[in-house]
Amino acid sequence: MSRQTSRLDAKKVNSELLTLTYGALVCQMLKEQENSDDVNKQLERIGYNMGVRLIEDFLARTSSNRCLEMRETADKLQQAFRLYLNMQPTVTSWSSAGDEFSLVWDQCPLSEWVEMPNNGLKYCALIPGAIRGALQMVQLDVQCWFVQDQLKGDAVTELRVKYIKRLEDAVPAGED
Amino acid sequence: MADDILFDLLHSEIINYALEQSKENGNKKEVDLSIVEYIGFAAGYKIMERLTREWPRFKDELDTMKFICTDFWTCIYKKQIDNLRTNHQGVYVLQDNGFRFLTNFSNGHQYLEFAPRFVAYTCGLIRGGLANLCINSVVTAEVQSMPSCKFHIHVQRTFALTSVWPSTGSDRSVETSCDQLCGKDPFFGEIIAAKSTSPTSTHLFKAEQFTSVQPRK
Numbered sequence: 001m002s003r004q005t006s007r008l009d010a011k012k013v014n015s016e017l018l019t020l021t022y023g024a025l026v027c028q029m030l031k032e033q034e035n036s037d038d039v040n041k042q043l044e045r046i047g048y049n050m051g052v053r054l055i056e057d058f059l060a061r062t063s064s065n066r067c068l069e070m071r072e073t074a075d076k077l078q079q080a081f082r083l084y085l086n087m088q089p090t091v092t093s094w095s096s097a098g099d100e101f102s103l104v105w106d107q108c109p110l111s112e113w114v115e116m117p118n119n120g121l122k123y124c125a126l127i128p129g130a131i132r133g134a135l136q137m138v139q140l141d142v143q144c145w146f147v148q149d150q151l152k153g154d155a156v157t158e159l160r161v162k163y164i165k166r167l168e169d170a171v172p173a174g175e176d
Numbered sequence: 177m178a179d180d181i182l183f184d185l186l187h188s189e190i191i192n193y194a195l196e197q198s199k200e201n202g203n204k205k206e207v208d209l210s211i212v213e214y215i216g217f218a219a220g221y222k223i224m225e226r227l228t229r230e231w232p233r234f235k236d237e238l239d240t241m242k243f244i245c246t247d248f249w250t251c252i253y254k255k256q257i258d259n260l261r262t263n264h265q266g267v268y269v270l271q272d273n274g275f276r277f278l279t280n281f282s283n284g285h286q287y288l289e290f291a292p293r294f295v296a297y298t299c300g301l302i303r304g305g306l307a308n309l310c311i312n313s314v315v316t317a318e319v320q321s322m323p324s325c326k327f328h329i330h331v332q333r334t335f336a337l338t339s340v341w342p343s344t345g346s347d348r349s350v351e352t353s354c355d356q357l358c359g360k361d362p363f364f365g366e367i368i369a370a371k372s373t374s375p376t377s378t379h380l381f382k383a384e385q386f387t388s389v390q391p392r393k
Contacts, residue, residue, distance in 0.1 A: 008227060013251035015178040017223050018186060024218035025190055028211055032197065046193065050185040057181050084179045109178050 015086075019112050026123065036121040043122070047129020055134035058083070066138070070163050073140065074101050077131065077161070085109050089159075099163040102147065106156045116151045123151050128159060139167040187277065190215055191293045209296040216300025217307070224305035227251075237331065240309055241268050244302060252276075252301075266331035270302075275325040283322045291319040295327075302327060 128144030148154035198208035
């Protein structure tokens with residue numbers, strides 16, 4: 001049968017479905033919340049929740065060791081991007097203290113087929129959220145924000161990651 | 177290309193988001209899953225357009241359903257539908273004995289009450305996909321024991337000529353889709369009209385009226 005030859009590629013379909021589902025979610029949020037800052041915050045939190053669970057999968061799959069400095073962390077992040085989104089962001093613009101770097105990419109599966117309204121929405125806010133959540137689970141407190149965004153007309157998308165502090169093991173508040 | 181686990185995580189976060197929204201709106205008891213269903217619909221509508229782009233035209237409704245059960249399902253849920261039944265009057269029952277979003281749960285009855293949350297997206301996905309193929313339907317799901325799930329598709333023949341973007345909830349915009357074109361074609365219109373003589377209603381929904389259809393290998 002001719003249909004047998006035109007089988008769909010499951011991996012591709014899944015990836016497209018993720019993109020479209022994410023798009024539908026963002027649309028839905030924009031309809032329910034007028035303020036796009038609120039949407040950014042919600043997306044960031046959704047990303048955070050995903051990151052918290054994603055790190056387990058990452059550690060189980062890659063069996064990587066603890067990172068001793070930010071350069072190793074940057075490598076791992078790059079590896080995670082390759083593993084989960086099949087993209088290869090470059091790590092650049094290290095600060096002299098070595099506690100701040102940029103991830104730069106020019107194509108992201110999440111932002112395929114997206115046209116942006118001009119209202120301050122950060123479409124990919126999921127990603128910095130996920131990074132923050134994942135790194136928090138390995139006791140790294142970081143800050144992530146977009147410096148450039150392709151969807152806003154920049155040539156590339158640049159995500160800045162800044163090391164804040166190491167989280168120490170401590171007795172949770174109220175349990176002493 | 178994104179990894180599968182991202183989709184799983186996003187799916188559960190969408191449910192989370194819907195739960196929070198319905199809490200904010202003051203629904204303590206009932207969980208409003210229409211957001212989840214709607215997101216599924218929007219995604220299904222768009223993905224179907226991409227999937228069927230280079231596909232031969234479907235012979236009839238049953239052929240479309242078979243496509244959903246085999247190729248569509250394999251891509252998204254990693255397996256075919258285990259059983260497809262129909263009464264040949266617009267009601268289809270798709271049974272999946274190991275539904276992807278439910279396989280991680282305990283097999284007992286412990287979390288049965290939460291199952292609807294995890295099938296709402298898929299109901300929307302099927303409905304959206306069919307809507308793009310000019311089949312307007314109502315899709316409901318039924319979970320009796322944990323990893324298995326039955327999807328009931330009721331095709332709404334009366335609306336066969338205009339599939340309308342749903343406008344549930346706040347002010348979701350109404351868009352008409354593909355079918356102005358089909359509507360203008362008198363031949364197409366006749367076929368639909370001839371088909372719509374026997375309306376479906378729930379009393380037709382008896383087990384003996386269903387005949388099994390073997391999904392394509």
